[in-house]
Amino acid sequence: MASQADFRDRQFLAVIGDEDSVTGLLLAGIGHVTPPPDNQKNFLVVDAKTDNATIEATFERFTTERKDIGIVLINQHIADRIRHRIDTYTQAFPSILEIPSKDHPYDPEKDSVLRRVRRLFGE
Amino acid sequence: MSNQASAATETIDLLLEHYLALLDEYTTLRGTLNTVQADIFHSLARANFSAERGIRYYGQDYYDERMQAIRRIQIGPKDGKAEAEAEGKGDTDPGANRPVFTVRTYPPSASGSEPDTVSRTSDGSGSGTESKEAEKSVPDADAKSGGVNPSATDDSSGSVDEKQKKEQGQEKGEEPGPTSEEEQKPRPKDKPTDPLRWFGILTPLALRQAQGHAIKAVEEIIPRLATLNVEMAAIEVEVRRARKRRAKAEKAEEKRVAELADQMGHVDVSA
Numbered sequence: 511m512a513s514q515a516d517f518r519d520r521q522f523l524a525v526i527g528d529e530d531s532v533t534g535l536l537l538a539g540i541g542h543v544t545p546p547p548d549n550q551k552n553f554l555v556v557d558a559k560t561d562n563a564t565i566e567a568t569f570e571r572f573t574t575e576r577k578d579i580g581i582v583l584i585n586q587h588i589a590d591r592i593r594h595r596i597d598t599y600t601q602a603f604p605s606i607l608e609i610p611s612k613d614h615p616y617d618p619e620k621d622s623v624l625r626r627v628r629r630l631f632g633e
Numbered sequence: 634m635s636n637q638a639s640a641a642t643e644t645i646d647l648l649l650e651h652y653l654a655l656l657d658e659y660t661t662l663r664g665t666l667n668t669v670q671a672d673i674f675h676s677l678a679r680a681n682f683s684a685e686r687g688i689r690y691y692g693q694d695y696y697d698e699r700m701q702a703i704r705r706i707q708i709g710p711k712d713g714k715a716e717a718e719a720e721g722k723g724d725t726d727p728g729a730n731r732p733v734f735t736v737r738t739y740p741p742s743a744s745g746s747e748p749d750t751v752s753r754t755s756d757g758s759g760s761g762t763e764s765k766e767a768e769k770s771v772p773d774a775d776a777k778s779g780g781v782n783p784s785a786t787d788d789s790s791g792s793v794d795e796k797q798k799k800e801q802g803q804e805k806g807e808e809p810g811p812t813s814e815e816e817q818k819p820r821p822k823d824k825p826t827d828p829l830r831w832f833g834i835l836t837p838l839a840l841r842q843a844q845g846h847a848i849k850a851v852e853e854i855i856p857r858l859a860t861l862n863v864e865m866a867a868i869e870v871e872v873r874r875a876r877k878r879r880a881k882a883e884k885a886e887e888k889r890v891a892e893l894a895d896q897m898g899h900v901d902v903s904a
Contacts (some may be wrong), residue, residue: 517732519707523851529692534673536696537840538829538847539703539738552702555693580706581733581859602707602866605734605859609666612674616667618660623862627656630869 519601520580524552524572524604527567527585530612535583552579556588566592574628579604586621587614596622635886641879645872652868659861661855669850672760676843683837691840695831702852703827705739708732734856 520541523540525532526534527552532555535541548604554560574581586608589596599606609615618624680691709732721902829836829844 520706520708522702523704523706523736523855529690530674530677531670533692534670534677534843535851536700537844538851539828540698540705540851541700541828542702542893543698547700550669554689580708581855583855604841605862607855607858607862611669616663618663621663622867623659626866628870630652630872 517580519578520603520617522552522579523581523583524576524579525583526554526568526572526586526588527583527609528611528613529557531585531609539592550576552576556585563592566595569595573599573601573606581605582606583607583609585609585611585614586616587611587624592618597625618626636883637882638879638886641875641882645875645879648868648875652865652872653778655861655865655868656667659858659865662858662861666850666854666858667856669846672846673843673850676839676846679839680837681841683839685833685835685837688832691832697826697828697831698827700831701739702824703739704736704848706856707735707737731867732860734859734863736852736856 520544523535525535525540527535532553537603540552542552552572554565554571556565565588569582569584570593580603582604584596584606588611589608594608596608606622608616608621677691684691829841832840
């Protein structure tokens with residue numbers, strides 16, 4: 511069980527997603543850019559030109575380096591591109607949630623939580 | 634089956650029952666999130682379709698590079714009392730230690746009264762009461778404060794008067810009155826702007842609807858899903874531990890039965 515110190519400072523939601531997913535969530539007011547000189551954003555807009563290394567590095571930054579992020583939202587089709595990292599992620603914080611995107615509806619078969627459920631029941 | 638093994642089985646059953654209830658809630662919320670996300674995308678598409686001239690696409694080109702989060706997570710214990718968390722007064726229920734995600738608007742206090750008080754000090758009635766206090770405290774001020782009509786339109790004389798009153802208050806070392814305190818307060822910091830303003834002043838209705846759906850997702854669905862995720866992961870660990878305990882107890886029981894059978898065999902031989 512994670513100690514309370516692990517999550518006390520975690521106050522931001524982070525997003526890795528396509529432009530519409532990120533825009534939608536930023537409209538809700540979750541976007542945050544840290545003060546200069548860092549200027550670290552808590553979101554990544556993934557388009558056709560974004561390579562997997564960038565996505566993986568951002569995921570790494572959100573989950574390991576930054577201690578102020580409590581939930582990482584990631585489009586399911588983007589999570590598929592770094593599935594090995596998502597499936598081997600075992601930390602309690604930040605919590606990872608896969609969300610649907612405009613062009614890729616949610617597939618329960620790929621959801622990491624439901625995969626864990628299947629593993630628990632021995633399938 | 635031994636007592637230990639049956640107790641472990643009972644524990645596992647209870648945990649799985651709770652786990653399935655959480656799974657049911659998780660799948661229901663997933664469905665809701667899908668619907669809300671679809672609504673967001675639909676509204677965004679409509680906003681882009683009806684975009685004014687000059688706006689190419691409501692997207693990352695318009696993001697504010699200095700944006701500050703106005704909705705932030707608060708992670709606390711199950712009962713949601715930050716005070717209890719700070720003092721370490723948790724419930725005896727082990728589940729109470731599991732964190733719960735909630736999304737709050739930031740800054741936490743809306744401080745809607747502040748602008749009111751500021752406006753009150755700047756209006757005529759406020760300066761009127763101040764002038765009365767000044768009359769009581771310093772006789773020199775009598776002429777000036779008495780001479781100046783509170784409702785006077787001359788701004789410069791009014792400001793000079795206020796400055797003098799402040800100085801008088803400081804010289805006397807009196808506790809400043811509520812109005813002077815408010816005046817001395819620095820202006821409230823710029824609040825983080827509504828993300829809708831990144832896209833202009835007159836944004837289309839569809840974009841505002843997209844924002845409404847997004848707020849619903851962020852405030853109601855996502856924190857609950859994250860909480861369920863953490864809670865389910867904790868139960869998975871407990872179930873695995875209980876299964877191990879049960880396997881151990883069963884092995885010990887088998888060993889004991891084998892030993893007993895061995896002993897019985899020896900008894901037969903000797904008889």
